[in-house]
Amino acid sequence: MWGRHSIRRYPIGNMSVRVRFAPSPTGLLHVGALRTALFVQLFARNQGGKLFLRIEDTDRSRYNPASEQEFIETLNWVGITFDEGPHVGGPHSPYRQSERKEAGIYAPLAQQLVDAGHAYPAFDTADELTEMREIQQINKQPTGYFGGKWRDATPDMVEAAKAEGKPYVLRQRVPRGIKITVEDAIRGRIEFESDTLDDSVLIKTDGMPTYHFASMVDDHLMETTHIMRGEEWVSSSPKHALLFDQFGWPRPTFIHLPVIVGSDGKKLSKRHGATRVLDYMAQGYHPHALKNFVALIGWAPGDDRESMTEAELIAAFDLRGLQPSPGKFDLEKLRWLNGHQIRQMTIDELLENLLRYVNDPYVKSYWNAPDSDGDIPNPEVWPRLERLAGAAAGDIEYFKAALALEQERVQTLADFGEALEFFLVEQPAMDEKAVKKWLTQPHVPALFEHIIANPGSTTEHYDALLRAYGEANGFEKLGPIVHPTRVALTGKTFGPGLFELMALLGPARVEARLRRALAAD
C-alpha cells in the first residue's frame, strides 16, 4: 500500500509558478546562497510567477538577529527583490517559521500525521541516542533512528511515559521495504530504499518543528511549485517527498543545485576572494557583473553568450540549462565581467556608481578592517577612495573627464582610487625605477623647458607640439619624448594617452610637475 504513494506523481499542471528562497538566519549571505537566490529569481521572473522569502529560524540556538537584515540588504544590492516575505508581507504571512510556530500552524498538522500513523512520539534521551549511535558505529551499521524502542511502542507504554512527564519528540514513520523515487529536475529520477532512511525528528521536545517538517509544510501551505535548494538536501529529499505523500499533498518539483567550490576544489573560503557577498560590493564589483558571473556557474543559456543583461538572463533561464556537477569560482572571470560592465556604462552612470560606492559605510569599514593577523590587508586603498569622494565634490567636469580616461583601464570600482590619483593629487608619488630610467636622460631638461614655454589646453596642441619637437631634434620615435613626460606628470609608466592627459591636466599642472621633475635632478 505504501508503494502506491512512493511512485505516484502529481502533475503540476498549469498552476502558476511559486518559488521561494528560504535561508536559515544564522550568519552571512555567502555566494552559494546568492546563486540559489538568483536562480530562484530568474526562474520566477522567466515563468511570470511569484517569488517569496521565508526565514527558517527554527533553531533558536543558532539564531542570529543581524542575519535576516544581511540577507535582505545584500539581495537588495544585487537587485533580487521579493513579492512576498517577512519584510513586505503577503497572503501567507507570517513568513518566519518561529512566528508560524507561535501562530499554531504546525502542531495540528503534526497531530494529523500522528493520528494517521505516519508519525509517533519517541521519548529517548540525548544520552540514549548517543549510545545507540555508538553501538551502531561499532557494528559498522548505518547510524540513525530506525525504530528504537518507540516506533512500535504499545499505547500503554506511550501513555505511561507521557504520564511521567517525559519530554518527547515526534518522528516520521518511514515505511519499510519500499522504494521511494524522487524526481529531480536536474538529475532525473533518484531511487532510495526506504530501509536506508531513518525516522527523522519532525517536532522537537520544545515543540519547535525541524527543517524536515516546517519547510515541507510551509512549502505546501505557501503553494510552492518548485523547491530549489542546495544539493546537500538530496539525501533527505526522499523523506521530504514521503512527507508530502503521507499528508496526501501533491509533491512540488525538486531542484537540487550543485555547490560552488573554490579554485582548489574545496569549500569556498576567504582565499578565493570572499565568501560574504557584501565583500564583493566592498571590493568594487558591480552587482550585475556578480549576478552574471554567478548565473554562469552551473547554468548556461544553451548558446555562447557570456555577458548578458538582466532581461536576457531572465528570458534565457531554463531548468534544462542547469548543470549537475559542482562549479568552481573563478575570480579572473568575475574581474573580466566586471571590467566589461564598467566599460559599458556611460560616464554619468559610472560616476553615480562610483559615488555611491565610495560613500557606502560598509566599503569604508571593509577596507579598514584588520584581517586575522591584525593587519589592514591593503591600507592604501581606502585613503585613495576617500579622496575620490572629495574630488568629485569639487570640479565635477574635471573629475568626469578623468574618469572617462581611466574607464577602459580598470576592472573594479576600487581600482579607480589608484588610477585617478595623479589627476587629483598635486604631487603624485613617483615610481623610482621609472624616474631613474627616463628622467635622467640628457635631453629631458630641454624637452621640459620647451613644453613649459608652449602651454596649451587641447589634446591636439600637445600632440602637435611633442611630435614637432621630436622631429626637430632628430628623434625617430616618440618614446624618448613621451615616456619622460609621462613619468614627470603622473609618476607612472602607464596610463591614458599622454596628450589627452596633458590637455586635461592643463598648463598650470603640467608646468608645476615638469618643474618639480627638473628640480629633482
Next chain:
RNA sequence: GCUCUGGUCGUCUAGCGGUUAGGACAUCGCCCUUUCACGGCGAAGAUCGCGGGUUCGAAUCCCGUCCGGAGUACCA
C-alpha cells in the same frame, strides 16, 4: 562503514550515436599604438576519469572500476 551524487581544455561550459569535440576567462603571439589598457586577429590547450561492451560508428547507450562531493543531529 552505509546511502545518494558528480567526473568534456587550467577554469566556466556547448554537445543528446557520425563535429577537424565549439565558445568564453586565463596564457602566449601578432595588429592597433606614445605606455598600460580596450578592441581586432591568431596560437597553444580536452585521446571527453579509467576499463570493457553494444554499434559500421560512442563524449553521447550499457556494465564495471577509480577518484571527488554531500548526507548519515531534537542544524539547517
